Amino acid sequence: MRQVREGNSAFGLTEQRLMFVAVAAVMGAALIIPLCWVFETSFAGPGGGSLEYWVSVFSKKRLLRVVGHSFTVSSIVAVVSTAIAFLCAYFIWACRFPRIISQLFRLVLLTAFFLPSITYGFAVIYSFGRQGLITSLLGKLPFSIYGFNGLLIAGTVYCTPFAFMLLQNAFLYVNRNYQTVSAMLGDNLLRTFWMTAFRPVAGAVCSAFLLTFFLNFTDFGIPSSIAGRYEVVPVMLYSYMMGAIPDFGRGAVVAMLMLAPSVIAVVLLRYASRLNFVSGSASASSDMPVNPLLRICGLAFLMAVCLMIFSVLAVVFVVPFVENYPYKMNFSLVTLKRLLSDESIASSFRNSVWVASLTVICGCALCYFAALLSKRSVLPRWAGVLMDFFAMLTNTVPGMVLGVGFMFCFGGTFLMNSFAILVLCNIIHFFTTPYLMCSDALSRMNRGYEITSALMGDSYFQALRRVIVPNSFLTLCSVASYLFINAMVTISAVVFLCGAHTQVMTTRIREMQYYERFDAVFVLSFLIFVTNVAVKIAFDLLPAYIPALRRSLRRRREAAAARAQ
Template sequence: MPNVKPAMRVIYIPILLLFAAFLVIPLGILFIRSFETSEGFNFSNYIAVLSNQELLTSIGNSIKISSLTAVITTVLAFTLAYAVNCTKIYTPLKMAIKTGILLPMLLPTITYGFAIIYSFGNQGFITKLVGRNLVEIYGFNGLLIGYVIYTLPAAFLLINNSFKYIDKKFIIVSKLMGDGTLRSFKNTIVRPLVGTLGGAFVLSFIISFTDFGIPASVGGTYSVVATQLYQVMLGSIPNFNHGAAIAVVMLIPAVFGVLLLNYLEKRNFHYDKFGETELTPHRGRDVGFGIVSGVVLLAMLSVFAVMFVAPFVSSYPYDMTFTFKHLLDTFQSSDLTAVYKNSLFVALLTAVFGTCIAFSAAVLNVRTAVKGKSSLDTIAMMTNTVPGMVLGLSYLLFFNGSSLKGTFAIIVLYSIVHFFTTPYLMAKNALSKMNPTWETTGELLGDSWLKTVYRVLLPNSRSTVIEMFSYYFINAMVTISGIIFLVTAQTSLVSSKIKELQHFGKFNEIFMLSLLIFVTNLAVKLLCEAFQKKSNKQ
C-alpha cells in the first residue's frame, strides 16, 4: 500500500466535508430542533408527541404491519432464492424469477398503491377477471400487499447472493449420512443463512416502516408514522419542532435493526473450501417449488398489469377502446414533460457524481494508508441507517434559509448521500479483491498515484462502476420519501408530481408518468448490463 500522497488528501478531505455538511450537521440540527421550544430546550416536544394518541396508534400500526411484511417477505424471498439455487426447475423459469422479481424496483413506490387500487378495487383489473372483490384494498390489506411487493426484490437479492456461497455438497453428504429432509434442510441451508435471513427481515422492516409512497396512495384511514410526519411538516399548520421529534423517534427502529444485524453477523460461518456441486433432480421438490415460484412471480407482476392497460384505453374500465390519446396528451403537456426532464436531469447528475464520490471513497479506504479512512465505513453505516424521510426533513430544517433551498443541487446531494452505502460497498468489495501491489508497481514505473488509479484500478473495476451508475440512476428516478420535502414547483420530479396528480384523480397521467419511469429505468438497466458484458469480455 503506497504512502499517503497529497492527491489522496485532496480527495479525502472534500469527501469528509461533503458528508459533514450534508449528513452529520443536518442530522445534528434535526436532533437539536427536536428539543427546541418557545421556552428554550427541553423534552416537551417528545412529551407532546408521545402523548398524542393518534401518533402512538400510527407508530403501533407501522410496527405491526412492517413486522408482518418482513416475515412474509423473508419467507417468500427465501423460497424464490431456494428455487433458483437448490432445485432443478426449468432454466427459463429460473431466469424469469431472477429478472421478473426486480421489475418493481424500476417504479416509484407511490405507483404501487395506484396499481393495487386499479387491480383490486371494485372495478379493478383482477376483480373483473375473478368476478368479485378479493380484498378490501384501502388500509391494512393494501399496505401489506404494497409493502411485500416493495421489499421482496431487495430481500431476494440479499438471500440469493448468499445462496451462491453455500457449498451444496454438504446437502448430498447429509442425505448419505441418513439425515431426514427437515434435519438436512435445517443444517445445510437454514443454519448457514441465519445471518442473511435476519438481515432480510431487518431490511424489509426498516424500508416498509419508513416508506411514504405506498401509504400516500393506498393507506386510507390506516394511519402510519410516515404519513403522520408528512402531515405535521406539510399540513395546514406545520410544526417543525414536533416533526423533528417524530423523525428522531423514526430512527429508533433503524438503530435497533443495525444492532441486530451486527449480532446476526456473528452467526454467519464460512466454508474452508468451496466447490460447485450439481444437485440431483427430485420431481416432487422441483415441481412444487416451480409452481410456488411461478405463482408468487405471477401474482406480483399481475398487480402492475393494469398499468400497461389503463393508459391505452379511452376510459378504464368503462370504455376499453384502444387509444394513444393519453400518451399524446402526456407528451403535449409542457407540465408533465418538464417534470420528466427534471427527473432525468437529477438522476443523471446523481449517477455521475454519486458514482465518482462512492468509488473515490472506496479507493481511499481499501487502497491507501490515509489516516482516519475507517470514518468512510462509519459514514456508509449512517447513510444505511437513516431513513429517507428523516434525511429529507433534516435538509429542510438545515437549508431552509439558504440559497440551496428548492434547487436541483439539494435534491442531487440528497440522493447521493441517501443511496451512498450500496455503491460504496460494491466498489469496496471489488477493489479489495485486486492485487495490493499495483500502486507500488506503478510508482516504481514512474506513474503518479492518480495515474495508477485511472490506468489500472478503474479499468479493472469497470463492470462494478457501471453497476454503481445503474443503481444510483434508478433509485434517483423512483425516490419519493425524502424529496417530498425538498422539491418546489420548478424542481418537481415525476414521483412528487404523481403525488400531486392524485389529488385531482388524474390516474391516466399517473400511469403514463409511471410507464415513462419504468421504460427509462429498464432501458438504462439493459444498457448498463450490455456494457458490463462487453467489459467482462474485454
C-alpha cells in the same frame, strides 16, 4: 493497504489529504449537520432547549396508535415477504430448474426494482379496487383495499423482490454436499431441509426480515397512496412537516423516532450475518437427483408468485395503452400521447432524468473517492474508519429523516428547491451500497499498482486516471446503474425538497393523486420503468462494446469460474 502505506508512504499523500478534506466536508455538511439539526430542533422548544416537543408528542394517544400501526404492518409484511422470498429462493436452488426458468423469474422480480414504491399503492387500488383488474376477474373482495389490507398487499409485493435477491445470493454459497451427508447419515426429509437448506441461510433469512421491515417501516410511497385513515409513521411525519399548519418541532421528534428502528435494524443486521454457514466460494453443482414432486411444487409456487406480482403491476403496463381505463379497454395510444404532450409531465420527466444523471456523475465520484481513501490510502487508519462510519450512518438514516434534515439545514438558502439539493440528498441517501461496491473492487485490486505507476513516473492523479480508475470501470458501471435507478424511483428522500420547477416524476405522481389523474400516475410510472430498463440495459451492455471493459469482464468471469472450481 499495508504494502502501499509501508512501501511508498509519501506517494499521493497530499492528493489524498485533499480528497479526504473534500469528502469529509461533503459528508459533514450533507449528513452530520442536517442530522444534528433534526436532533437540535426536536429539543428546541418555544423558549429554548427543552423536552416540550417530546413530551407533547409522547403524551398523545395518536403517537402510540401510529407507531403501533407501523410496527404491525411492517412486521406482517416482513414475515410474509421473507417467507415467500425464502421459498422462491429455496425452490430455485433445490429444484435446479433449467437456467431459463430461474432467469425468467428473476426478470419478473426485477420489474419491481424499476418502479417507485408509490406506484405500488396505486397499482393495488387499480387492481383490487371496485373497478380493478383483479376485481373484475375474481369478483368483489370481502375487505376494503384502503388501510391495513392495502398496505399489506402493496408492501408484500414491494418488499418480496428485495428479500428474494438477498436470499438467492445466500443460497449460492450453500454447500450442496450437505445434502449428500445428511442423506448418508440417515436424516429424514424435514431434518435434511433444516440442516441443508434453512440452517445454512438462517442469517440471510433474519437479514431479509430486518431489511424488509426497515424498508416498509420507513417507506412513504405506499402509505401516501393507499393508507387511508390507517396512519403510519412516515405519513405522520409528512403531515407534521407539510400539513396545513407545519409543526417542525414535533416533526423533528417523529423523525428521531423513525431513526430508532433503523439503528436497531442495522445493528441487528451485523449479528444476523454471523448465523450463516460461511462458505468461501459459490457451491459446486450436485449430482443428487431432484424429487419430481418437489419440482412440480416449486414450479407451481414460482408461477403463483409471478402471477401475484404481475397481477398487481399489470395495470402499469395496461393503462397507458388503452383509451380510457377501465371503461374503454380497447388498445389505443391516445392516453399516452395526450399525457406525453402535457408539459407538467414532460418537465418532470426531464427533471428526473437530469437529477438522476447528476446523481450518477457526482455520486460515482464521491463514493469512489471515499472507498479509495478507505481501501487504498496512505492516510492514517482512522481516515478509512471515518469513511466506513459515514457508510454505516447513511445506511441507518431513512430517506425521509434525511429530507427533513436538509429542509432544516438548507431551508431559506439558495439551495432549497434547487436541483443541487435533490442530487446531494440522493447521493447521501444511496451512499452505502455504491461505497461498499467500490470498496470491494478496490480492495481486490493488485496492491502494487500505485507503486508501479510511481516508479514509472506518474503523479498520483495520473496513476488514478491511467491505472486505478480504468481497472474499476466495471464496478463504476454497476454503481452508475444503481444510482440512476434509485434516483429515479425515490420519493422519501426528495418529497420535502422539490420546488415548483424541480418536481421529479415520483413527486409529480403524488401530486396527480390530488387531481385524481390516475392515468397520469401510471403513464409516469411506465416512463420511469422504461427509462430505468433502458439505463440498466445500457450499463449492462457497455462492457461488451468497450474493449478495455470487455477484457475486465473476461478477467472477472475467469476469476469467478476459478473460485467456483
